Amino acid sequence: MKLKNYCPYCACGLIDKFMEGRTRRYCVSCAAPVYENPVPASCLVTVDPNDRILLVKRSVAPKKGWWCLPGGFIELGETPEEAGLRELKEETGIDGRIDMLLGVTTHSGKIYDTILMAGFLVRRYSGTPVAGDDADEVKWFERDAMPEIAFSSHKSFINIYYSAYANG
Numbered sequence: 001m002k003l004k005n006y007c008p009y010c011a012c013g014l015i016d017k018f019m020e021g022r023t024r025r026y027c028v029s030c031a032a033p034v035y036e037n038p039v040p041a042s043c044l045v046t047v048d049p050n051d052r053i054l055l056v057k058r059s060v061a062p063k064k065g066w067w068c069l070p071g072g073f074i075e076l077g078e079t080p081e082e083a084g085l086r087e088l089k090e091e092t093g094i095d096g097r098i099d100m101l102l103g104v105t106t107h108s109g110k111i112y113d114t115i116l117m118a119g120f121l122v123r124r125y126s127g128t129p130v131a132g133d134d135a136d137e138v139k140w141f142e143r144d145a146m147p148e149i150a151f152s153s154h155k156s157f158i159n160i161y162y163s164a165y166a167n168g
């Protein structure tokens with residue numbers, strides 16, 4: 001995990017200071033804590049009429065070469081839904097519409113420590129998937145043939161879909 005070493009407001013070096021119940025990064029010059037929080041991201045469980053789920057094979061770190069759901073970090077000014085659909089388009093080339101929120105959870109990462117992940121269900125989409133940004137491959141997977149999934153949060157949304165919302 002990489003915590004901030006310098007104040008993002010005044011560029012002074014930060015120290016550790018115990019306050020508000022835990023050790024925090026603190027800027028002596030600003031006389032204020034620099035809070036570290038989970039980073040928000042969205043991912044999509046896109047399903048076809050045969051209950052197959054669309055996965056992308058990652059071409060970038062972290063977890064390069066692993067399969068995961070299409071998704072990524074939420075940009076400033078975006079809703080979680082917009083971010084998910086934008087990433088779906090960028091990574092797979094398809095346009096989707098969100099049906100519902102499957103859940104919100106966290107997973108641990110090496111760069112950001114904690115990722116806050118929203119998972120949405122997409123049943124309506126148009127286009128044929130083609131691997132795009134950050135993806136080496138894009139493929140529909142059946143429930144019984146799921147590869148190992150890169151992120152625990154993504155795996156949990158796939159499980160939620162198959163346990164509660166799948167057609168079969």
Ligand SMILES: [Zn+2]
Pocket residue numbers: 007008009010011012027028029030031
């Ligand atoms: Zn400062």
